[in-house]
Amino acid sequence: MLVFVVFGPVVDYLSVPRHPGLAAVLASGYLLAALLLFVFGRRGELRTQALVGVSIDLLFGILAIHALPVAGTGISLMLMFNIGAAALLLRTRYGLGIVLIAVAGLVGEFSWSVMAGEPDTRSLVEPVMFAIGYLAIATLTSVLGREMRESYNLAERRGAETAHLVEVNELIIRRLRTGVLLVDGDNHVRLANEAATLLLGDAGDGRRDLAIALPELSRRLAQWRSDGRSDENPLQIAPDQPEVVPRFTRLLAGSDQTLVFLDDTSLASRKAESLTLATLGRFSASLAHEIRNPLAAISYSVQLLEESHDIRPADRRLLEIIRQQGTRMNGIVENVLGLARREPAKPEHVELVSFTRHFIDDYQAGHPIELDSLRVTAGQPNIAVLVDPRQLHQVLTVLVHNALLYGRIPGEPARITVNVQIDKQLMPMVEVLDRGPGIPDRIAQQLFRPFFTTSSHGTGLGLYIARELCRANQAMLDFVPLPGGGGCFRIRFSAPTQPTKPPPTQERRGRTV
Known part of the structure; x- marks a missing residue:
């Protein structure tokens, strides 16, 4: 517009500029500065561009007011928009600084004209009113700009939080x-x-x-x-x-x-199994009292019969078996309760070879195996481990019983071997081996799942409880298929704290547990 006023067709209808040469230079320089700012200013930050732009506006605008007094009022009005925009975009202190520069420029230009004695139709009231207007518009737009920046920052934070929540939701959905x-x-x-x-x-x-x-x-x-x-x-x-x-x-x-x-x-079935096991734990706690009452009566009756002198030796042996099995049943109840309550095991130093041999003797005494064979082999004479002997006895009972029941060729006697040795990693282990038909892979993968059984008379809890009891003793129970047929259930213990010999009472404990 300044170029239009100085060089346009309306120049003949306006008064002659106070300084024609200065007016031409200002119009050309202002146009060049505006073009440079338009081309290069967009590459910088908006606040920097606004600060540079409004500074150029004030410089050329105030000089144009001095060179063209006839257009001074219009130029002052147009500078009000520039000052308001700068106060809106810049921080408050920068906006107020621009206003003070503009007010000083207007008052200074008017004072310069008066002191130079140059003719001017304006009065002092005009620059003062424009100064008040500049301050008012800058104050208003500065408040609006501050609120706008706060809203922008809040929107950015909310946007970042929303983007983070979206990423989290996507991650959750992906990992479901x-x-x-x-x-x-x-x-x-x-x-x-x-x-x-x-x-x-x-x-x-x-x-x-x-x-x-x-x-x-x-x-x-x-x-x-x-x-x-x-x-x-x-x-x-x-x-x-x-x-x-x-x-x-x-x-x-x-x-x-x-x-x-x-x-x-499969996930739903595992959830159902977990609920069932939790229910089983609560049920076993309430049932323990009912089971222990008849066990106590049986034990008391056996003790009374053993005190009688009219019992034949063969019958006395049967009474001893009843007493041992009653004691063992009570231990099984306690182990199931401990499993349901997640009670820790009570490990002791146990010599595996001697313990396993006594276990086989006790098992054969309480479970006649007829034509089946059950034997113990050992790689070393003494192998010490740290384990709860009662829980180990229960685990071996489950494994041997399953081997005698399922680890046989139909029509032939079962051949069960309990092997005690130390593996290549120097870890003690006990293996229960059979020479039966083996277990298919699809069934072997589910052997230790609770309530999984291939028998119409089984509960599917034996192997599950056996593995849990092994885990409670820092041991691992796994099924290993044998290349020549048959199966092997391997208990792998953690390394013993010290390779000690069995304590003097170990043999007696192995017989009576």
Whole structure:
């Protein structure tokens, strides 16, 4: 506009500038400065650009007011917009500084004109009113600018927090053990988390159309969309993948996008097992009293019979077996209760070879094995471990009983060997080996799961309790298939604290536990 006033067609209708040469230089210089600021100023920070721009405006504007007194009022009014914009964009102290410079420039220019004796139709009231106006507009826009910056900073913080929450939600969804699929209205899979990708396997590899990747799941989704009913029967996605139960829900009300949750049935079964075990723990605590009462009566009756002199030696041996088994049953009840309450084991120094031999003698005395064979082998004469002898006795009872029951060729006697040795890592271990038909891999993977059994008469808790008792004693119980047929249940103990010989009472303890 300054160029238009100085060099435009309206110049003939205006008064002659006070300083024509200065007016031409100012108009040209101002235009050049504006172009340079427009070209290069956008590369810098907005506040820097505003500070430089308003400084140039004030410099050329006040000089233009002096050179063109006829346009001074208009230029002063236009500078009010520049000052207000600078106070809005800059910090408060910079905005007020710009206002003071503008007021000083207006008053200084007016004073210069008066002292120089140059003709001027303006009065002192005009620059004073403009100064007050500059202060008012700068104060107002400065307050607005401060609130705007605070709102901007708050929005940035909220945006960063929201972005962080979105990342956390995405991470949670990706790491969910439940498979999640996002299917649009065209039956295309838009998103799939890690669990869903693992469940889909090859079916989801590069195939985004649900009808092609998983036709049965697509059929169930179409049925749910049509009548709202969902088929909750397990779905086998692939032969080598676990069964899943699909659940459907809309992403948003009225949206055609559907979230598909693929619940792994094995996870659900493990949750049910955990609940069942918790219930079993509470049940065993209430049942212990009922079991111990008849056991106490049996034990008391046996003691009375043993005091009789009319008992034959063979019957007295039977009474001894009853007393031993009653004591052992009471120990089993205590171990189950300790397992349910997660009570720690009470380890002692045990000499494995002697302990195992006494265990076999006690087992054969209380469980006639007829034509079956049960023997002990040892790699060394003495192997010391730190273990709870009562719990070890219970574990060996479970393993030997299972070996005699299942580790045999049909029609042939069982051949069971309990081997005590030290492995290559110098860790003591006990192996219960049989020469039976072996255990298939699909069953071996589930042997130690609670309530898993292949027998119609079993409870599926024996091996589970045995492994838990081993873990309570810092030992590991695993199944190892034998190359020539048969199976091996291996108890691997932690290294003994010191390789001591068995204490004097060890032999007696091994016989009476």
